[in-house]
Amino acid sequence: MIKEFCAENFTDVPAAIHAGAKRIELCxxxxxGGTTPSTGVIEETLSYAGEKGIPVMTMIRPRGGDFIYNDTELKIMHTDLIEAKKIGTDGVVFGCLTPSGWLDEEALELLIETAEGLQITFHMAFDAIPQTRQFEAIDWxxxxxxxxxxxxxxxxxxSILENLPWLKELITHADNRLTILPGAGINAENVTDIVSVLGVNEAHGTKIVSIAK
Structure with missing residues (x-):
């Protein structure tokens, strides 16, 4: 099972990897909800995680709040993505929506093209898409x-537990064309049960592994 640890800066990355994290989402x-980390943080995390063979997904998000970005914010995201790629990140994490709650296709096409060669995670902006259009969003x-x-x-x-039936439907619709990565509310105690119920082998969270504080 791949436990993706959502890390705020470098601080807990060594402990999380030691505790069994197999991938890092760096914010x-x-x-x-996570914004783009600094260049220094990305470099140090990649250096440490790389030695352990652990891939790092770097958050590309210019601010908190909604996922509707203006041209200036998209320019910032584009530059940050180019920098993260240059430094050697294994993947990037982003999501852009229109005011109607659909995918901002133009913005996404630019970012996806720029991220060529990297893993790409579309983050929880997905949950702001109306459920009636989520299958269509998976297809796109x-x-x-x-x-x-x-x-x-x-x-x-x-609660993630009450959402399991819908998550199962999303996983079925995705049909291995991409990975549905469950997150938020998953911790070291419940992760095994949740991935078992969903039939997946990846999960995400800030408490996905037990770190001694």
Whole structure:
């Protein structure tokens, strides 16, 4: 099983890897859901994780809040993605929506093209897409080479356990064209049960492994 540890900066990365994390999602500002970490943080994390053979997915997000970005914000994301790729990140994590709640196809096409050669995770912006269009969104993202979708299977205030039926439907629809990565509310205690119920072998969270504090 791949336990993806959501890390805020470098601080807990060594302990998380020691505790069994097999992939790192690297962010800053987890209080707002994660933003792009600094170049120095990316470099140090890649250096440490690389020695251990652990891939790093770097968050590309200019601010907290919604996922509707203006041209300036998209320019920032584009530059940050180019920098992260230059430094050697294994993958990037992003998501852009339109005011109607659909994928911002133009913005995504630019970022996906720039990320060529990297793993791409479409993050929990997915959960802000109306459920009636989520299958369609999976189709679009799979067709455009996205590696995985990080999703809670429902609004952020809901329990991951109550969202398991919908997550199963998303996984069935994805049909291995990309990976549905469950996250938010998954911890070291419940991860084995959740991946077993869903029939997946990857899960994501800030508490996915037990780190001694």
């Amino acid at each position: 800053d500002n987890l209080a707002v 993202l799979a067709d455009h080479g996205v590696t995985r979708i990080l999703t809670h299977g429902g609004p952020s205030g809901t």
